[in-house]
Amino acid sequence: xxGDLHCHTTLSDGSLGIEETxxxxxxxxxxxxxxxxxxxxxxxxxxxxxxERYGIQVIPAVELSAWDKKRNNKVHILCYAPQKPDRLExxxxxxxxxxxxxxxxxxxxxxxxxxxxxxxxxKYTKGSKSIYKSHIMRALVNYGYATEFYGSVNDKLFAWPxxxxxxxxxxxxxxxxxxxxHSSRGIAVMAHPCMFDNIELLKELIAAGKIDGIEAYHFSAxxxxxxxxxxxxxxxxxxxxxxxxxxxxxxxxxxxxxxxVTDQExxxxxxxxxxxxxxxxxKVPQKTEQ
Numbered sequence: 001x002x003g004d005l006h007c008h009t010t011l012s013d014g015s016l017g018i019e020e021t022x023x024x025x026x027x028x029x030x031x032x033x034x035x036x037x038x039x040x041x042x043x044x045x046x047x048x049x050x051x052e053r054y055g056i057q058v059i060p061a062v063e064l065s066a067w068d069k070k071r072n073n074k075v076h077i078l079c080y081a082p083q084k085p086d087r088l089e090x091x092x093x094x095x096x097x098x099x100x101x102x103x104x105x106x107x108x109x110x111x112x113x114x115x116x117x118x119x120x121x122x123k124y125t126k127g128s129k130s131i132y133k134s135h136i137m138r139a140l141v142n143y144g145y146a147t148e149f150y151g152s153v154n155d156k157l158f159a160w161p162x163x164x165x166x167x168x169x170x171x172x173x174x175x176x177x178x179x180x181x182h183s184s185r186g187i188a189v190m191a192h193p194c195m196f197d198n199i200e201l202l203k204e205l206i207a208a209g210k211i212d213g214i215e216a217y218h219f220s221a222x223x224x225x226x227x228x229x230x231x232x233x234x235x236x237x238x239x240x241x242x243x244x245x246x247x248x249x250x251x252x253x254x255x256x257x258x259x260x261v262t263d264q265e266x267x268x269x270x271x272x273x274x275x276x277x278x279x280x281x282x283k284v285p286q287k288t289e290q
Contacts, residue, residue, distance in 0.1 A: 001264040003032025004257055005059065006078065006191065006215065006243020008250075012037035012063075013132040015248030019050050021257065026056045028258035032267060034061035034243070036078055036191075039095040040129045041085050059270075062088065063191055064181070065095045066174040068201045075174050075190070075198050078215065078241070081274045082186030083281040091180055095171055096130045102167040103131035109165035110136055110157065116143045133158050134250040150252050174201065178210050185277040187270060189213035189241055193229060195220035206236050212273065217242025217260040219253050239273070240266045 008014035009021050016024070018035065025033040033056055035043045044060040051058035064077045082088060107121055120139040125131050137154055140146045146153035157165040181188040188211055193202045195218070205211040216229035217240075233240045242260040262270075 001031045001267060002258075002261040003034065003057075003059070003267055004028075004030055004244050004246070004260070005032070005034040005061070005080070005189075005241045005262050006036050006063070006218070006260075007033060007246045007257060008037055008063075008248075009035055009043060010127040011035075011040055011042050012128055012130065013134050013247055013250055015250055017127075018043050018047050021246070022047065022050050022054055022056060022058065024257045026054045028256075030056060030258055030261070032057050032059060032262075033257075034059040034078075034080060036061045036063040036243070038063050038130065039065055039092045039099070041082075041088065041092065042129065044085070060085070062092065064088075064091065064177050065099070065171040066177040067171045068174050068198065069170070071201065073198070073201075074168075074171065074196055075201060076192065076196070077174065077177055077181065078189040078191045079181045079184070080187040080189065080270065081277070082181065082184035083277050084184045085186075087184040088180060088186075091172060091177065092129075098169050098171060099130040099132070102169055103133070103136070105167040106133070106158070106165045107131070107136060109167070110140070113165070114140060114143070114145050116140070116145070132250075134247070138250075149250060174205075175210070178205070185281045187212045187239070187273055187277070189215055189239065191215050192218040192220045192245065194218070194222075194225050202232070206232070206238070211238065213239030213241055213266075213270070215241045215243060217262075218245060219255050219260070239269050241270075 009018050041062045047058040061080045066075045068075050121135050124135040124138045137149045157163050178188045214233040241262045244255050244259040246257045
């Protein structure tokens with residue numbers, strides 16, 4: 001029993017729709033899939049129905065944008081199976097708004113440098129809850145100003161932290177985001193700690209007892225770092241997850257659904273915690289006698 005617990009669709013910055021993603025997961029022989037679009041749970045209802053149709057179990061999930069204020073750095077937190085997802089709606093809307101405002105400013109800067117139509121980016125955002133840098137790069141590729149999404153042009157324009165057209169703003173504080181996940185009776189897992197150099201933050205969150213798991217298996221971590229993250233999780237009785245971080249056409253590196261997975265032992269730990277959260281949510285308060 002295995003599952004890919006990190007995939008994106010056209011609802012955020014992926015190129016495949018929900019159904020195509022689920023069908024591919026089934027084709028790869030997976031038992032479980034989590035669609036973790038950025039700052040939106042919009043896939044949950046349809047993904048559940050399609051998962052039942054194709055014989056693969058879909059875990060409701062979202063990848064939430066957050067900010068490490070101590071280090072002035074971004075961080076992503078994966079939320080799985082929130083029992084009260086409505087509690088995350090405001091946070092998701094705020095983060096999507098922040099991302100879209102940044103993207104609009106970046107588009108203006110790009111248009112000052114490249115003579116492409118002002119609506120050339122929007123055509124690639126159909127269905128997405130925000131505008132992403134990959135959508136801007138696709139427009140530049142389409143008009144012949146780049147030949148790839150993550151080559152020299154992307155580095156020049158959008159490389160962190162000094163890209164010529166890069167615009168960033170702080171997302172909600174990571175502690176607030178994790179507290180809200182737990183308030184929604186969801187499971188909080190730090191996504192790809194090596195991608196944004198979040199290891200120090202991760203250790204602080206573990207020490208504070210705030211995190212439920214670590215995405216140890218991800219393309220951004222070397223084998224040695226994956227082993228280090230797995231040990232860190234096991235030493236602190238946390239869930240160890242793996243996911244492809246699949247974006248289809250917009251992948252930043254060669255990856256496919258099922259390239260990294262979560263094993264049965266850790267899926268069982270996750271389902272046990274999901275069951276516990278569900279029981280807390282559905283617990284009926286006992287009436288006190290007058």
